[in-house]
Amino acid sequence: MEHSHAAPRAAADVDTDKLAHEMTERFRQVLSTRRMNELTSRSLSRPSSPAPRDFGTPQPPPMHNAPPSYSSLRNIPLVPQAPQDARSLRFKNMLHSLSNMPLRWENPGLLDEALRVVPLEQIYNEAEEESQILQAEAESLGEGKKAAWGYQDCVVRALLRWFKRSFFSWVNNPACSRCYSPTIGVGMAAPLPDEQARGANQVELYKCSVEQCGAYERYPRYNDAFVLLQTRRGRVGEWANCFSMLCRAVGSRVRWVWNSEDHVWTEIYSLHRKRWVHVDVCEEAWDKPRLYTDGWGKKLSYCIAFSADGAMDVTRRYVRNSNHSLERNRAPEAVLLHIMDEIRALRRNNMSKQDKFRLEGEDMRENRELRSYVISSIAHEVSRMSVDDIINGRSRHPRPDPDAQKAAEGRTGGASEWIRTRGEGGRGTPNQQNPRDQHPR
Template identity: 85%
Template sequence: MEHSHGAHRADDIEDARIKDLTERFRQTLSTKRMNELVSRSVSRASSPAPRDFGTPQPPPSVSDAQLPTYSSLRNIPLVPQAPQDARSLRFKNMLHSLSNMPIRWENPGLLDEALRVVPLEQIYNEAEEESQILQAEAESLGAGKKAAWGYQDCVVRALLRWFKRSFFTWVNNPACSRCYSPTIGVGMAAPLPDEQARGANQVELYKCSVEQCGAYERYPRYNDAFVLLQTRRGRCGEWANCFSMLCRAVGSRVRWVWNAEDHVWTEVYSVHRKRWVHVDACEEAWDKPRLYTEGWGKKLSYCIAFSADGAMDVTRRYVRNVSKHAVERNRAPEAVLLHIMDEIRAMRRSNMSKQDKFRLEGEDMRENRELRSCVISSIAHEVSKLSVEDIMNGRSSRSRADPDTQKALEGRTSGNSEWIRARGEGGRGQPNPQDPRNRQR
């Protein structure tokens, strides 16, 4: 914190008080996390995690195995089925491997260390202020009204603003570090030992666009959240990884959401609202799950959320209008996907107490109801837009302005306009040429 030379003693005392509070807060968080981890690892040590690969079953009928369906989106009850064919097994292996991402953040020492780069005073002050405003707004609406968001939600919102506005930088092509000119992508390079040591398995290579310079610029794709605290740059993969880890560091339960169409984002559990909230650090977006479909104009097949204690197919939260924004889900039959999700959940919870498992199962059921209602209200909305003439003429629906979706009808803001156009994420009706260079997450 900066002060002029003639700072009052009162300011110094205030400073000391804030520092003391911050330190105490750090300690409390750290102790709490350590206790959680110790109790978890104790129970883990006492019972080795059995991996359930499912009981062998007769091969699925042709219709089950080959028909791509949206039945999970449309809520047709299915009986989970173990993967049998090669394609389903590949999908299973991929999802298992993706599900490890949030586990890498569960390191109390590193999380404590991570908090040292975060301006906690600023974030807690902003959160305090915002939550008081929300509380006052709720009270002005009448007795018994609940604030829109709770204090911890406001902490994550403040963290989100800081992360996007002052901490992390978006990288398309890294600038030339010799002359600061733009660079041109020339392909991939093998990682150097130190890059590999810091967790980069891929390195993109760029060449300076100024002929006399011609310097090469390396862009290692680090996927260790703690390394990203130092590099502080990247595309959505790096953003979501580092930001989600920081949400965990400030004490929130967090999910890492993988999307099959080349995007990743965060979900944070709001204790106040008793639900998972969509957060996209690249876009500074809070609770705007329609952003990708109604905003960027994308079609999505799978959106799968992974946390340290579970896994959930959350596609229905992001694809409200199945006929408009869903794409074929053909990586495995829906019953197999259910099985894989059950399997990952069981693995994550294998060493938990009965009460914890029960609590999480209750949470899953509540979320399933919420996801079903997403689709139902969207269908109801479509139906309400039908007029008698539409039905007589066999038209499905008229496009009428829907105030609820207008909010989300904005194109992408992270990345430059050329890159956004190439990905077809510029908003309504943009073509998507699927440039393979832009397929990097």
């Protein structure tokens, strides 16, 4: 973490600095226009009277009227603090328990075994072809241009397509296995010994909708990625779990990202781009971190990434502005920092000094990346203010955001399916949780 180490400046800093500089310039222009307008309105009113907004009348909202949640993201504290109240302790225990998920995939024997279900030749051929195309594209753009993605990234992209299109299926209610009719949920059942042995702690029970049949159907929610290779079905928890494990099996570094509004997804580390990349297998989405907010109109509070060698609060990658942030009230920000440090330390306990140093460097680079999203979001807000808003000193009516529209158009059937399953009405509606589906895993 940056707060505990004085780091040498790296090249990535320069971009952030440039952004910060541009932002400062833009701010300066807006503020200067505003000052000019104030001066003008003052000179137009009676010379002796102050401008009306100086007192009495209601104040316009401040330029960046962000709720506490996003401003807390903007001002992440520098000094971590141990949890001191029951609520923070509960959050800590929960995060520690969630952080174990990626450790379950670290089993070389099982990972080798897992590759038997993957059509490796097809995947490597597709990856080879795609990476050659990307390389050719880069070369056509001029000397020294870098391909958009590296070979290993293309391997994961091919794996993603295969997993979504040919391997795993999405199941809300399992069909009746006696007459193939739809079923109706009737609650939870205790897991049978063999279900429990295969890692299902929860079993949903369904009843056939055909009166004369009336058969019951069990839907064990398996937690074990290796068992899921056999069952090949589930909702978002099963999808993310099994797919992330397979990314590990093909040799990528992988993260399991937990979101407090009941979603999970994957991040893989791109050696080519030297950064973590968002991957949502249910949506076949690659590097679309704004999918949930700009795309689906969801509001998020926490997105925490766990890997076998670390943990990181990556919310700023997924929540780029205050419209999409929910209040972060599970623990003070300084406590969350402390918990992240603690999990990282645990995971790196037995590592060599060099490995720890390398990972710390990576964390610092990522922190800079996450900070740059905040900076560019502020710059973006400023650039979207219309002349009227500037004159009136408000930012209430931003022009439509073309990026958001693009992201919204990119919505897939899977996305709406996901929203429907969760009983969410789609864009702009508050998050609701389906009580049966509180645990996405």
